[in-house]
Amino acid sequence: MEALTSDLTSAQERQLCDLLGEVRLHLLYKASVHGYYANSFHERCDNKGPTITVGYNSSGYVFGGYTAKPYAQTGQYINDNTAFLFTFQGGNITRFPVSNSVYSRIDNGNGPTFGQDLYFLYNNSATIHCKPGHYYTFNAATLHGNNLQLTECEVYQVKENTLLSKPWRNIQWEAERRQSLMESIKNYKPLINSVSQIRVLLIGPVGAGKSSFFNSINSIYRGHVTSQAISGHAATSLTTQFRTYTVKSSREGKPLPIVLCDTMGLEESEGAGLDIDDISNILKGCVPDRYKFNPKAPLQTDDKEFCKSGCLEDQIHCVAYVLDSCKISIMSSKLEEKLAAIRKKVNQMGIPQVILLTKVDEACPYVAEDLQNVYLSPYIKNMAKEVSVRVGVPCVLPVKNYSQELELELSSDILLLTAVVQMLRFADNYFDDISPELAKKV
Structure with a gap:
């Protein structure tokens, strides 16, 4: 059977939903299709x-009733203090709440029934x-114009929106x-001539x-x-080296003006995972590049692998905290403390920061159904707010x-590309901020 089409206008549906909060309506039954039985x-x-339940009559009235309790044909009176009747008049909805909730409706084998009314x-x-x-x-003339003949009857399931x-x-x-x-990423040029590629650190x-x-x-x-970089699921970090990855504009193309720097994963326990001094x-x-991390002994200035020059080209121009959206609510205090310590160091250097909120499709079923729902999902929106507060970084990119x-x-x-563009923009802000300082050194 083809999908049912609602006779409610979008404005009427919106007004009904507004009475009930964050909900949406799903049409279950339509009398003209399924029969007036x-x-x-x-x-x-x-x-x-x-x-x-929504009724329509030839006088143009659209009216009906709401009940929070499901139909089950128990033969009992249903106590529902949220039940109400309604009618649309002049584009506006009028609500008539139940006055005796103990008898809000009879749950029998008849059609939709509201009390004995x-x-x-x-x-x-x-x-x-x-x-x-x-x-x-209520007044019958107000509710339906005293026209008892239906031209349509619909019943909608009320779902949490x-x-x-x-x-x-x-x-x-x-x-x-x-x-x-x-194209925007491919054609990007850093604001400072001594830098050919933006370096983004992933933490x-x-x-x-x-x-x-x-x-x-x-x-x-x-x-x-x-799958050039090693990735997957493991209890400990699969990345054991510091890697700098350049993306080419095509298989044989030129490198893009961005380098993504991959690090060993952060771990909660002391002496495990990436050390803050290494960061x-x-x-x-x-x-x-390819420096092998040692969680128990961070790189020292006298180590032969230590790069003492540290020119602007090799420094980090943007930091991206990569966080699993499915684990934000269970983020431990120890991990939060580590992120706070890292953020403090990054702030001291004036480097811009963003949060990459990954696995959003696994966190919200409606995003899993259609990724384009990501910015329509209040769950993802609230999660972005939560992680922004907990990490202390305003910009969150799902x-x-x-x-x-x-x-x-x-x-x-x-x-993904939107996230990269935002990183480039933030790097520009960083270069704008340090340009006067560089000018003094020239």
């Missing part, structure tokens, strides 16, 4: 939770039965936007997706999913890395 109604609407599908027909004043206070009416951040999802972002717990982020950006420019050395440009996919996906690409 009580058993047809129950077949589709029993045990579906809260519902709204309003019956839909009366005697299995396209009519209503109306006797105001028993358990709801996990999507916002407007996105909390505007983004374009067209293929042209992906191409525009790719985060084990398994958050640092290496996968590089692989994902590399995949976009290669045109297929790649300080990386920020200053003193750690060479992304979905490539992991098990075999082909590229437009929505994933746009989120």
Whole structure:
């Protein structure tokens, strides 16, 4: 059977939802399709939770009732103090709350019934039965114009709304936007001539997706999913070396003006994972590519591998904290303390910072259903606020890395590329800030 089409206007649906909070309506039953029969109604609407019944008549009235308690044909009176009747007049909705909630409706085998006041599908027909004043206070003429003949009857399931009416951040999802972002990154030039490539340091717990982020950006420019950097799931960090990854504009193309620096994962326990002193050395440009981390003994200034020059070209120009959105709520205080200590060092050097919020599709089922719901999800929005406060970094960028996919996906690409563009913009801000200082040294 084809999808049902609602007779409610978008404005009417919005007003009904506004009465109930953050909800959405899902059409279960439509009398013109399923028949004006009580058993047809129950077949589709029993045990579906809260519902709204909407009647339409030839006089142009749109009216009905809401009940929070599911239909189950128990034969009992239902106590529901949230129940109400409603009608639309002049584009506005009028609500008539239940006056005696103990008898808000009878849960029997008839059609939708509200107390003894309003019956839909009366005697299995396209009519209503109306006797105001028993358990709801309303005027019949106001509710439905004294027209008892139905032209349509619909029943909607009321679902908790996990999507916002407007996105909390505007983004374009067209293929042209992906191409525009790719070109913008490819043609970017740092504001300072002595720097040819922006260096972004990726910091985060084990398994958050640092290496996968590089692989994902590399995949976009290669045109297929790649796995150059070691990534996967493990209890300890799969990355044991400091790696600087350059992305090429194509397989045989020129390097992009950005270097993604991958580090060993942060771990909670002392003497495990990336040491904060090593991070300080990386920020200053003193750690060479492929340096093997030793959590128990960070790189020292007298070590032969220590790069003493630390020129601006080799320093870090933006820091990205890579955090798993599925683990934000269970982030330990020890890990939070480590991130705070790192942020303090980064702040002292004036380096801009962002948060990459990974695995957003695993955190929210509606984002898993369609990645373009990421900025419509109040769950992801609240999570972004939470992690921003806990880490102390305002800019939070949701992304979905490539992991098990075999082909590229437009929505994933746009989120990933948008994150890279934001890093480049922040690096520009950093160069703007240090330019006067460099000028004094010339």
